[in-house]
Amino acid sequence: MVNGRIAVIGSGSWATALAKVIVEHTHEIGWYVRRPITIDRFKLLRHNPGYLRNLAFDVAEIDFSSDINYIVSHYDTLLFVTPSPYTKELLDKVRVPMRDKFVVTAIKGVVPGENTVFTEYVHRRFGVPEGQLACIGGPSHAEEVAQQRLTYLTVGCTDEARAQAFSSVLRSHYIKTKTSQDVVGIEYAAVLKNVYAICAGICRSLDFGDNFHAVLMTNAMQEMNAFLNALNPIWRDMLDTVYLGDQLVTGYSRLSRNYTFGAMIGRGYTVKAAQAEMEMIAEGYFGTKCMYVIAQELRAHNVHLHTPTLDTVYRILYERANAAEAIRSMTNPGA
Structure with a gap:
């Protein structure tokens, strides 16, 4: 063809x-x-x-x-x-x-x-x-x-x-x-990994360390898998490069604009100040709100979906929650 x-x-x-x-x-x-x-x-x-x-x-x-x-x-x-x-x-x-x-x-x-x-x-x-x-x-x-x-x-x-x-x-x-x-799964995964990369950047600036970074990325992949299954319940290998690989490079690399954006938020920048200083657009900022709304809609239709990382990033970016307190609340859900 x-x-x-x-x-x-x-x-x-x-x-x-x-x-x-x-x-x-x-x-x-x-x-x-x-x-x-x-x-x-x-x-x-x-x-x-x-x-x-x-x-x-x-x-x-x-x-x-x-x-x-x-x-x-x-x-x-x-x-x-x-x-x-x-x-x-x-x-x-x-x-x-x-x-x-x-x-x-x-x-x-x-x-x-x-x-x-x-x-x-x-x-x-x-x-x-x-x-x-x-x-x-x-x-x-x-x-x-x-x-x-x-x-x-x-x-x-x-x-x-x-x-x-x-x-x-x-x-x-x-x-x-x-x-x-898995067209739709790949597209939504590309949105979610940007959200998780913002969280990784925030945690890096807050000095949570490599140990927690690894836990965050692991939990994010589990969250992504659950989200993709809620949207399109087909079998997919989440260890594939298009899912895990893209998540890792976006969540660890300093070339990642979303990781960089998150790091700026973690250092105390406002959203507007971080966006103004960056030359390129951090897609994850916009993706966070959209995926948060989609998650709410799925739950409204009785879909069980637990998205603590997404919810935390949403609170920080859109509800102006204190970043350090929001991350600690995410890691201590029962406290």
């Missing part, structure tokens, strides 16, 4: 890294970049002026556009890599059919105001069949992919042939790929 013409939608660090990976195979891509001035500077400098500036491109291979409807109309495979807080705003601008497209998401967040992940929203709103929806997951810092460091990615799609075909344009000497049919 052929992917057809591929377009990348988004211009952040992960979008830039994936665009480089794909164009090395295809030697042509469409690329939606929101601001025309960014496109002009990109063409002049031959690199993204805002992210991964050391990553050079042959701009003759790129069909840039700031018109999302042009990109959707002219390309067959649409890879969305936009920050989750702006996803719905962008999709609201789409006026052309998407039903016949192969739509892939590398977004690690939920659709604002919808409390659902990208593929579920696109399926419902644009009528894209489930077999034409896919996601990319796994432990994958954009900075390391740009440096061609060995990275393992998982392409989730219920259509195995499509998953394999798209995997082929990612695979290289430094990108290893495999496929999965």
Whole structure:
């Protein structure tokens, strides 16, 4: 099965890294970049002026556009890599059919105001069949992919042939790929691991130490497993790189923006101050509220779901609970 013409939608660090990976195979891509001035500077400098500036491109291979409807109309495979807080705003601008497209998401967040992940929203709103929806997951810092460091990615799609075909344009000497049919599970896991990474960062700044960090990550994986089973009760290997691997790299690495955001909160930053100081968006801040609401909705339908880590991060970020007291309360639930 052929992917057809591929377009990348988004211009952040992960979008830039994936665009480089794909164009090395295809030697042509469409690329939606929101601001025309960014496109002009990109063409002049031959690199993204805002992210991964050391990553050079042959701009003759790129069909840039700031018109999302042009990109959707002219390309067959649409890879969305936009920050989750702006996803719905962008999709609201789409006026052309998407039903016949192969739509892939590398977004690690939920659709604002919808409390659902990208593929579920696109399926419902644009009528894209489930077999034409896919996601990319796994432990994958954009900075390391740009440096061609060995990275393992998982392409989730219920259509195995499509998953394999798209995997082929990612695979290289430094990108290893495999496929999965757990599309929704991979997407929600990518949201939850950011929440848990924020908690890990908070605990690091509060000097809870490595011993507790290990316990926190272990408990977070159990919590994630329970949450995913409540949302989509299928068998999945939680030790797989797309679940455990992504959780570990996000919850331990200083390259993780969510871990960094959490560390700032733990040092006493307000949410607004931490967001203002960071150059990139910590998706977990937005994901925390959405997953908290989803958990409440599941419980309202008599689903037994225990989410102490998620609840604690929500209290700290949205109810302004004292971070040290909230973490200690989480570790001493009966006290």
